[in-house]
Amino acid sequence: MCVQVKDSEMVSAGEVFFVHAVDTEGPLYEGLSALFSTIKDQFGIELAPTRGNIERLRQKKIDVGEKADALQAFVNPDRVDKYVQSWGQMDEMHEVFMSAEWRNRFKDTAGKPYAVSWFCMDHVGFGNNPRRRAMGYHHVFDYYMQKLEEYLVKQDRIYWHYHPASFSNDAHRMGYNYSFSKNLHNEILARRVIDRSWFPSANRPGGHIETFDINCWLEAWIPFDLANQSMLNNVDLEAEELAGRVPGRHGDWRGAPSEWVVYNPDLYDFRKPGGLKRWIGRCLNIKSRHTNITAAELEAAFIKAQCGEKVLVSYTNHDFRNMVSETEELLTIIEAVAKKYDVKYNFCPAVDAFREVLSLPQTEPLKFNFDIDQRFAILNINVEKGSIWGTQPFLALRTMSGDYYHDNFINNPDGTWTYSFDQDSVTLEMLSHIGIAANDISGKTTVNVINLKTNEISETLHNV
Numbered sequence: 291m292c293v294q295v296k297d298s299e300m301v302s303a304g305e306v307f308f309v310h311a312v313d314t315e316g317p318l319y320e321g322l323s324a325l326f327s328t329i330k331d332q333f334g335i336e337l338a339p340t341r342g343n344i345e346r347l348r349q350k351k352i353d354v355g356e357k358a359d360a361l362q363a364f365v366n367p368d369r370v371d372k373y374v375q376s377w378g379q380m381d382e383m384h385e386v387f388m389s390a391e392w393r394n395r396f397k398d399t400a401g402k403p404y405a406v407s408w409f410c411m412d413h414v415g416f417g418n419n420p421r422r423r424a425m426g427y428h429h430v431f432d433y434y435m436q437k438l439e440e441y442l443v444k445q446d447r448i449y450w451h452y453h454p455a456s457f458s459n460d461a462h463r464m465g466y467n468y469s470f471s472k473n474l475h476n477e478i479l480a481r482r483v484i485d486r487s488w489f490p491s492a493n494r495p496g497g498h499i500e501t502f503d504i505n506c507w508l509e510a511w512i513p514f515d516l517a518n519q520s521m522l523n524n525v526d527l528e529a530e531e532l533a534g535r536v537p538g539r540h541g542d543w544r545g546a547p548s549e550w551v552v553y554n555p556d557l558y559d560f561r562k563p564g565g566l567k568r569w570i571g572r573c574l575n576i577k578s579r580h581t582n583i584t585a586a587e588l589e590a591a592f593i594k595a596q597c598g599e600k601v602l603v604s605y606t607n608h609d610f611r612n613m614v615s616e617t618e619e620l621l622t623i624i625e626a627v628a629k630k631y632d633v634k635y636n637f638c639p640a641v642d643a644f645r646e647v648l649s650l651p652q653t654e655p656l657k658f659n660f661d662i663d664q665r666f667a668i669l670n671i672n673v674e675k676g677s678i679w680g681t682q683p684f685l686a687l688r689t690m691s692g693d694y695y696h697d698n699f700i701n702n703p704d705g706t707w708t709y710s711f712d713q714d715s716v717t718l719e720m721l722s723h724i725g726i727a728a729n730d731i732s733g734k735t736t737v738n739v740i741n742l743k744t745n746e747i748s749e750t751l752h753n754v
Contacts, residue, residue, distance in 0.1 A: 304595035306635040307643040308398075308624070309604040310617065311494050311516045311573055313451055314408040314434060316424035318610035319375045324420060324462075329364065333357050333533055344370065357533035360579075363526055368577045372612040375422070377433070380609070387613045388441035396621050399634045402445065404621075407516075407640040408434050408609075409451035409494035415474045416461035423461045427481050431488075447639035447753070450490030450512060452478070453497065454504070464497040464540065468504050475507070476696035480686035480725065484694065487737045487750035489684060489727035492516065492640040494573070494606065498541030498581075505560040509568050513679045513733055514644045516573040516604045519581045520546035520561070526580035541581075547572065550591045550601045552647055567679065569644055573604035576616050585623050592631040602647045604640070641733040641753050655751045656728055656736040658683070667711040667718045671699070671726065678728040682707050686725030687716060718742075 326339040335354055337343045343352065347365045350358045363369075374380050386392050393403040410431045413423045424430055431448065438446055452475050454465035468475055482488045492514040495504065500517055508515060520543040521527075531537050538544060546561035547553060552571045556564025574583040583605045591603045607616055628635055636646075644650070657675035662668070671683065687695040697715060699707035711718040724740040735752040 303598035304600050304633065305646070306591050306595045306601045306603055306633060307646055308635060308637050309516065309571075309573075309602065309640050309643045310404075310406045310637070311449075311604050311606045311640060312406060312408050312609050312613070313494055313496070313606055314410045314430055314448075314609045315413070315451070316411075316430045316433065316610065317374050317376050317380055317422065318608075319422040320370075320373055325365075325370065329361070332535070333361060333364075335361070359529040360526075360533035360535075363529065363579050366577075366579075368616070369579065369611075372615070374610045374612070377424070380433075383613055384437055384441070387617070388437055388443055390441070392614070393443070393445075396637070398637045399628075400636060402637060404617075405445040405637045405639055407447050407449055407492070409449045409492070410434055411451040411453060411496070412478045413453075413461055414478065415455060415459075415472055417459040419461040421462040425461070427478065428486065431482070431486065435486075445637075445639070447492075447641065448488075449492040449494065449640060450479075451494045451496060454499065464499065466499060467501055468507055473696075477694050479511075479684065480688070480694040480696045483684065483686040483725035483727045483737055484688050484723045484739055487739055487748060488752065489729070489735050489737050491729045491733040491735050491753055492644075495541075498543070500560050502558070502560075505555060505557070505566075509557075509566050510680050511684055511729075513568050513729055513731070514641060515568055515570045516606070516640060517543075518546045518561075518570050518572040519543045519574060520548040520572070521574070521581055521587075522548045524581055526582065530580060546570075550587075550594060550603055552602055552644065569648065571602045571604055571644065571647075573606050576605050576607040576620055577611075578607070583620065585627055588624060588627040589630075592627060592633050592635075595633045595635075596631050600647045600649075602643050604643075645732055650732045653730050653732045653734060655734045655754050656730050658726060658728075658736065658738055660726065660738070660740075662718070662740075664718070669709040669711070669724065670706065671708075672706040676730050676734075679731050679733075680728065683726045683728040685709060686723075686727070687721055688723040688725075689716065689720050690722050 322339040330336050344365050346352045347361050396404040412427050413425045454468055455471045456463035456465040490512055493512045495517045498519050519541055550572055552569050553563040555566050555570050556562040575581045591601045594601045654675055659674045660671040682699045685697050699709050721742055727737040729735050733753050737750045739748045
């Protein structure tokens, strides 16, 4: 076990790799009625939707018994009063947050500017949208792709974020499984592959929620996962549970590692280290209702690095909050803690951090060979160079009528893959595009799109 040493005895050995993992969902509107409706739903307290009642809850001047602490945190000004409610307000925020001037104010010990990982979500398939979320395929994704290009932000990356749909079909509520979501997660990915030549290599779970079915789906496609929210001393979460929150109802990380480690999950319990291939890192919140990153948590990371380890430290918030003030406040704490240690620290995208901490091998990007046997309507695929991370590539299909599908290949004994276009799936004549995507063990992504109308084949590489 490593023991902290005095300043004069410090020896630099390990490093800390910071990943700012933003749950990227676009603007969010929340009026007083919606806020107090949520209070009623989550705490069983019905109050008139007035600013006065917000102030009284903040000052604990309303008798709500043991729920006072949790309600005070719920209506904290940092959470309630700082929503980015429109794309115009989002543009104004990013005039600062995306600017080279702001990014260069906060450099790591290598002199690199601040880096952000944007885990972008599509809001689709919902029937009710009272919080005015940005609905539509690629809506949020395209906005951030454009912003990174507009501000010449080369160090940021875009990854995957998805909210399982609730049974209510409300856009502001969270479900608990991918299986109910009408296969929208696969359709979103199929569209990203074919329309945007993009495929994810890292995940941030919506609502911090992972379950058995989500665990299995991620294991098939995405090697890196910033999800674990386990903490030894989580007083704010305990206050919510005292106020009526069901333990484990959202983001159940009880029993997962509560220190800064990266682990392979178990098949039957994603919280336990086990035999799956994908990697889960720990990711705490910024100025949320609970599970927040603290100076003590940062100290623990630097102590591990001082003892010779490479440490991944991840933290998350939402882009519909004040990204500038929230991030500046945390970076001030990081800089203060870092001054105590002779340890290098880095700001980097999620995949880069996993590569460094896990010492993953340098690899050449995947290269696929594929041909379509027109006579038998069969697609044959093999890997010419490299080795895929999952069991098979992701197959995306677009029909002439504009429908998108994902389907499984036939896994052949020799390590190749076959897909049959027939009446049990779709015939070749029905299709306009075929997309093929996969990651390798180091998170390098290859996307091929076949345009069947022009016979053109594109290849796009990410995270190389």
